[in-house]
Amino acid sequence: xxxxxxxxxxxxxxxxxxxxxxxxxxxxxxxxxxxxxxxxxxxxxxxxxxxxxxxxxxxxxxxxxxxxxxxxxxxxxxxxxxxxxxxxxxxxxxxxxxxxxxxxxxxxxxxxxxxxxxxxxxxxxxxxxxxxxxxxxxxxxxxxxxxxxxxxxxxxxxxxxxxxxxxxxxxxxxxxxxxxxxxxxxxxxxxxxxxxxxxxxxxxxxxxxxxxxxxxxxxxxxxxxxxxxxxxxxxxxxxxxxxxxxxxxxxx
Amino acid sequence: xxxxxxxxxxxxxxxxxxxxxxxxxxxxxxxxxxxxxxxxxxxxxxxxxxxxxxxxxxxxxxxxxxxxxxxxxxxxxxxxxxxxxxxxxxxxxxxxxxxxxxxxxxxxxxxxxxxxxxxxxxxxxxxxxxxxxxxxxxxxxxxxxxxxxxxxxxxxxxxxxxxxxxxxxxxxxxxxxxxxxxxxxxxxxxxxxxxxxxxxxxxxxxxxxxxxxxxxxxxxxxxxxxxxxxxxxxxxxxxxx
Numbered sequence: 001x002x003x004x005x006x007x008x009x010x011x012x013x014x015x016x017x018x019x020x021x022x023x024x025x026x027x028x029x030x031x032x033x034x035x036x037x038x039x040x041x042x043x044x045x046x047x048x049x050x051x052x053x054x055x056x057x058x059x060x061x062x063x064x065x066x067x068x069x070x071x072x073x074x075x076x077x078x079x080x081x082x083x084x085x086x087x088x089x090x091x092x093x094x095x096x097x098x099x100x101x102x103x104x105x106x107x108x109x110x111x112x113x114x115x116x117x118x119x120x121x122x123x124x125x126x127x128x129x130x131x132x133x134x135x136x137x138x139x140x141x142x143x144x145x146x147x148x149x150x151x152x153x154x155x156x157x158x159x160x161x162x163x164x165x166x167x168x169x170x171x172x173x174x175x176x177x178x179x180x181x182x183x184x185x186x187x188x189x190x191x192x193x194x195x196x197x198x199x200x201x202x203x204x205x206x207x208x209x210x211x212x213x214x215x216x217x218x219x220x221x222x223x224x225x226x227x228x229x230x231x232x233x234x235x236x237x238x239x240x241x242x243x244x245x246x247x248x249x250x251x252x
Numbered sequence: 253x254x255x256x257x258x259x260x261x262x263x264x265x266x267x268x269x270x271x272x273x274x275x276x277x278x279x280x281x282x283x284x285x286x287x288x289x290x291x292x293x294x295x296x297x298x299x300x301x302x303x304x305x306x307x308x309x310x311x312x313x314x315x316x317x318x319x320x321x322x323x324x325x326x327x328x329x330x331x332x333x334x335x336x337x338x339x340x341x342x343x344x345x346x347x348x349x350x351x352x353x354x355x356x357x358x359x360x361x362x363x364x365x366x367x368x369x370x371x372x373x374x375x376x377x378x379x380x381x382x383x384x385x386x387x388x389x390x391x392x393x394x395x396x397x398x399x400x401x402x403x404x405x406x407x408x409x410x411x412x413x414x415x416x417x418x419x420x421x422x423x424x425x426x427x428x429x430x431x432x433x434x435x436x437x438x439x440x441x442x443x444x445x446x447x448x449x450x451x452x453x454x455x456x457x458x459x460x461x462x463x464x465x466x467x468x469x470x471x472x473x474x475x476x477x478x479x480x481x482x483x484x485x486x487x488x489x490x491x492x493x
Contacts, residue, residue, distance in 0.1 A: 103355070103401030104383055140354055156484050157476060165474045169433055170354040194487040202480050 009120045012249070013046070013142035017158025019129030021150045022180040024052045025219060027126035029230040029239070033246035035086035036230075039121040042079075044089045044113070046138045047128040049099030051091035057082055058226025059090075066092040068112060069105055076116045083231070087120070089113075099128065106137045122249075131165050140170045144252070146210060150181045151191050160198060167203050175199075176210040178245065188212030211245040213238055339388045339396055343440035346386070346398055347432060354434045358407035360397040361390070361447040362414065363454075365424040368393070376421035380414045396447070404431045404464060411462045426454040429464035 014027045024047075031043040045053040045065070054061045063078035080088045092098050101109065117123050125142060127135045139145055145166065149159035159177075166172040177195060182188030192209050199205050218236035222229035230239045294309070334342055343359070350357045364373055370392055377397075381387060386398040397414070399407055411427045418425045428450030432438040438446075446465055453463040476484075 102382070107401075137355075151488075153485050153488065157481065160480065160484055161474070161476050164476065164480075168435065168474050169356075171434065190487055194484065198480060198483045201483065202477075 009042070009117050009123045010144060010249075010252075011117070011123045011125070011142040012144040012146060013125045013127060013139045014146045014148060015127045015135055015139055015162055016129065016148040016155065017131065017160075017162035018149075018152075018155045021148050021152075021155050022213070022219075023129075023148050024056050024126050025223060025229075026146075026148055026178060026180065026213070026242075027124050028053060028056050029228045029242045030246060030249070031086055031088075031122075031124050032083065032228040032230045033242050034122050034124075034249070035083055037246060037250065038085070039250070040085045040087075040119065041122045041124065042087045042089060042117060042120040044123065044125045045091040046125040046134065048091045048101065048134055049093070049095050049097075050128065051093045053088055053126055054080075054090045056223060056226065057088065057228065059088070061088075061090040064090040064092045065109070066095055066098055069098070069101065069109055074116075075112060099132065099134070101134055101137075106134065110137070110141050131162055135162075136165065136170065139166055139172070144176065144249075145172060145174065146176045146178055147207075148178045148180055149191065149195065150179070151183070151187055156191065156195060160195065163199065163205075163207075164203060167205060173205050175205070175207040177207050178210045178213065180213045181215050182212050183215055185212060185214070188214070210248060211241055213241045334386070334388045336388065336390050339390065340440040340444075342386055342388060342398065343443060346400055347438055347440060347443065349400065350432055350434050351437075353401070355401045356403045356431060356433050357443075358399040358402040358404065358410075358432075359430045359443055359447050360399065360407060360411050360414070361428045361430070361444075361451045362395045362397060362411075363426050363451060364393045364418070365426055366422075368421075368423040370395075372421065373418065373423055376418045376423055377414045380410065380417050396444075404429070407431065408462065408464055411464075415462060425461065426451065427462045428452070428454060429462065431465050 014023050014030075016023050027043055031041045035041045043053060045051040047053075048065060051064065059080055059082060061078075061080055063073065065075065065078065067073035067078065068075050075089055078089060080090060082088050113123075125138045127138050129135075147159050147163060149155045163172075163175050166175075177192055179188040179191045182191065189212065192207075192212070196207055196209075199207055214237045216229075216236055216238035218229050218233040219238050222232045225232065229236055230242050233239055300308075346357050362373075362377075370389055373393075373395065374387065377387075381397065382399070384400050386400075388396045388398070390396055397410075399410060402410065407429050411429055415425050415427065428447045430443050430447035430450060432443050436442075450463040450465060453459055454461055
């Protein structure tokens with residue numbers, strides 16, 4: 001698909017509050033699904049100090065966003081094309097300074113990124129866990145906010161806390177929830193409905209359901225083989241769920 | 253509004269500032285030396301009157317003639333720093349920016365308690381200021397440090413750093429810290445009143461030399477309450493039963 005230079009990409013931020021709920025796996029597979037639909041997709045590893053996107057994809061990267069922030073390297077020069085139309089901007093791992101960017105660095109990073117994202121249809125940001133400055137900054141920069149949560153109470157609390165902060169401090173009102181690791185569709189629906197109720201009762205906001213990802217052994221298998229399950233196991237339940245969610249995102 | 257970036261800043265920072273200037277209601281003038289090397293950017297609020305702009309540029313030219321470059325703090329005594337009368341205008345522009353970026357803005361009101369000359373104070377604390385911070389004198393012994401994008405925790409740390417730097421130069425200081433989030437919809441007077449109240453608290457007997465507004469305010473309390481938790485997990489209990 002040809003992307004005209006004057007249209008803006010859809011910037012989507014993927015967060016969860018809690019770590020280990022499947023943000024990176026979801027981001028990588030969603031990027032793969034969107035690119036397979038002919039979209040030009042940029043996946044930014046927003047976990048700037050403990051990056052994992054390159055690990056999940058099994059790619060070896062020589063350059064990363066640290067060089068953009070510390071040395072002014074053009075992010076276009078560190079882009080990695082993973083598959084046709086699917087690009088990754090990798091970040092660094094084991095660099096505490098990158099996890100705590102200053103205000104000036106955050107502004108510099110997003111301004112620099114804005115200069116190069118015009119060529120993409122979708123920009124996905126896989127953020128770090130927590131509610132640190134960079135997480136909030138990326139969420140505020142994005143147009144669409146996806147919150148990943150699981151049926152685990154700690155995940156629900158952290159996802160709610162993240163949305164509460166984004167709502168009260170950044171006036172964010174639209175959240176798309178993705179319930180991961182649901183044992184059954186009913187369980188996924190219960191988690192979504194309950195979260196929706198609490199958000200309406202306390203924050204007066206109504207989230208939308210992006211989708212429910214069932215527990216699927218192919219997900220763990222794909223992570224171990226460092227391949228997106230959407231590409232490695234296209235017929236798996238998880239891949240079908242990602243496929244539906246990609247269609248929903250495009251339809252938004 | 254005037255803001256002067258120092259010559260020691262990197263070209264990247266200027267490029268970034270220039271980009272930012274394009275997004276906000278400001279006009280920017282690139283300042284270059286005779287050898288065309290970049291000295292800094294001069295940013296003016298778009299609604300600044302011509303006479304104000306002229307006066308600020310004259311002051312700036314005066315300070316640059318004396319030095320190759322100028323930084324926000326040391327420019328104070330050279331006439332390049334915004335004057336006390338401009339504080340509210342600068343605050344208004346920064347508070348507008350809080351609404352645009354949804355990022356907080358803190359302000360430290362700093363008062364020197366011994367008779368240190370303003371130039372000595374600015375010299376002592378200039379290294380503690382970031383590129384985007386704005387230092388404005390209020391009178392001979394008081395300064396307002398505006399810290400864009402800075403939350404309360406970071407502002408407190410900055411205040412401690414400033415106090416230590418001042419102390420190392422033999423200057424005793426007291427500071428009041430105010431904070432504004434977008435939802436507060438503060439006016440410059442609100443923010444100033446808040447900082448003044450905190451500064452006044454430092455003067456009470458036995459008070460800490462740095463006082464700040466409460467980090468937990470009803471309208472901005474993000475902590476998940478017991479009631480919220482109860483509802484979040486309520487359905488899990490039902491399912492178990």
